[in-house]
Amino acid sequence: MTTLDPKADLLRYLRSAREALLWKLDGLSEYDARRPLTPTGTNLLGLVKHAAGVELGYLGDTFGRPSAEPLPWLAEGAEVNADMWAGAEESRADIVELYRRAWAHADATIEALPLDTVGRVPWWPSGRDEMTLHHAVVRVLADTQRHAGHADIVRELVDGATGMDRENTSMPSDDPVWWVVHRARVERAARDA
Structure with missing residues (x-):
């Protein structure tokens, strides 16, 4: 399906990535949803x-549209990472x-503003802190897809579930x-190489 609306395309792919990330939690115990499965603690x-x-920052604060959501992990003195x-x-x-x-x-920001709207990323250095909405959406989409890929691997390690969704x-x-x-074939090829 193609569209001539770049904003609609970006939203469609962003929404798909979000749903894929959330699906990885379906049917898991509290422990399996939270447990670290890599040396760096990915869960x-x-x-x-x-x-x-990420969404609240890049697609909210950056465009002067802060949410009322408290994010204690961003507060002064919060623990790194x-x-x-989740505690x-x-x-x-x-x-x-x-x-x-x-x-x-984030969707309200995307729908309300033209893609060429310029915002300022509050946590970037002054003078290098401008970004268009288009850039912000692409950045968030890339970040979400990256983490959905992490979630694919972590979920497979938990119970073998793979894919974008159950269907x-x-x-x-x-x-x-x-x-x-x-x-076994892949392992043999790796050893033979």
């Missing part, structure tokens, strides 16, 4: 929390709802034996 709920802050994981007192439902409110706020795995086979054989 599914933390990716969602981070994505919410606190946006990348025990932070519920999954609250983080998911924060992300959905961030979507609504669209985009995988060549759903046969576990096929994957064992495929993985």
Whole structure:
């Protein structure tokens, strides 16, 4: 499906990336949604929390449209990297709802302003802090897709679930034996190289 509306294209891809990121939480226990699965602590709920802050910053504050959402991980003296994981007192439902409110706020900014609108990124150095809405949407879209890719891998490590959603795995086979054989072939090629 093609459109001559660049804003609609950007929104469609951004919304798809958001949904893919959230799907990775479906059906998981609290532990599996939060547990770190890489040496740097990457976890599914933390990716969602981070994505919410990114949207509120780049597609809100940057264009003079701050949200009323408190983001304690950005406060003076907050723990470094606190946006990348959820404390025990932070519920999954609250983080998911924060992300959905961030979507609504960001979408309202995108819909209200022309793509060539110039904003100022408050946390960038003065004199190098300007960005157009188009640039901001592309930046957020790229960041969301990047983290959805992280979530793909983390979720596969948790329970083997893959793909964009339950109906669209985009995988060549759903046969576990096929994957064992495929993985062994890839391993052999790596060793032979």
